[in-house]
Amino acid sequence: MRTRVKICGFTRMEDARAAARLGVDAIGLVFYSQSPRNVSIAKAIEITRALPAFVSVVGLFVDAEPDWVRDVLAEVNVDCLQFHGDESPEECRLYGKPYIKAVRMRPDTDLEGIEAQYADAAGLLLDAYHPDLQGGTGGGFDWDLITGKLALPLILAGGLSAGNAAEAVRRVRPYALDVSSGVEAGKGIKDAEKMAAFIKKINQTT
Numbered sequence: 001m002r003t004r005v006k007i008c009g010f011t012r013m014e015d016a017r018a019a020a021r022l023g024v025d026a027i028g029l030v031f032y033s034q035s036p037r038n039v040s041i042a043k044a045i046e047i048t049r050a051l052p053a054f055v056s057v058v059g060l061f062v063d064a065e066p067d068w069v070r071d072v073l074a075e076v077n078v079d080c081l082q083f084h085g086d087e088s089p090e091e092c093r094l095y096g097k098p099y100i101k102a103v104r105m106r107p108d109t110d111l112e113g114i115e116a117q118y119a120d121a122a123g124l125l126l127d128a129y130h131p132d133l134q135g136g137t138g139g140g141f142d143w144d145l146i147t148g149k150l151a152l153p154l155i156l157a158g159g160l161s162a163g164n165a166a167e168a169v170r171r172v173r174p175y176a177l178d179v180s181s182g183v184e185a186g187k188g189i190k191d192a193e194k195m196a197a198f199i200k201k202i203n204q205t206t
């Protein structure tokens with residue numbers, strides 16, 4: 001099975017369009033005011049309307065008030081939710097939408113236990129741990145922390161770029177790779193050449 005690609009943290013319509021032309025499977029929009037990649041509802045509508053069919057839109061939240069998530073869902077065409085904070089399984093299920101639960105990996109992370117808790121998730125996104133930031137840090141984590149076999153689709157994130165994408169696919173065999181900083185010219189500003197190189201590497205790797 002080919003490795004899917006999600007690029008996260010778009011803030012500009014033209015970057016999302018470029019990613020779609022390159023064959024990205026999903027784009028991520030960050031609805032978190034503390035992120036440098038935060039988008040307003042109006043901006044998110046502009047970006048999603050620029051996309052062709054068959055590119056999924058993932059809406060990312062960090063410990064958001066349910067009313068904020070509902071406001072976004074009422075206005076923006078979001079296919080899947082991604083929760084990056086301490087949301088409980090019940091909170092993730094509130095909206096009747098497929099959801100991805102992000103896990104910030106530490107040496108003592110009990111992946112199997114987390115998977116059992118979030119068994120109805122559409123995927124587990126494994127990301128780097130940072131003491132102050134919830135994601136989009138550009139930092140990686142030790143892939144040897146991924147032990148055992150997950151039943152849920154594994155989405156690998158954290159410090160990925162064209163430089164390590166092939167190794168990530170070969171070593172981890174994830175369902176998908178998720179990247180943000182590694183394909184940027186600046187925070188929230190995607191670089192078309194870096195996105196192209198990233199996707200090319202993945203497509204070339206078996």
Ligand SMILES: O=C(O)c1ccccc1NCC(=O)[C@H](O)[C@H](O)COP(=O)(O)O
Binds near residue numbers: 159
């Ligand atoms: O991108 C952000 O600014 C962000 C802020 C808060 C929570 C999550 C965030 N991004 C989540 C993502 O899906 C990123 O793609 C993932 O963390 C990997 O980021 P990077 O290491 O920069 O590729």
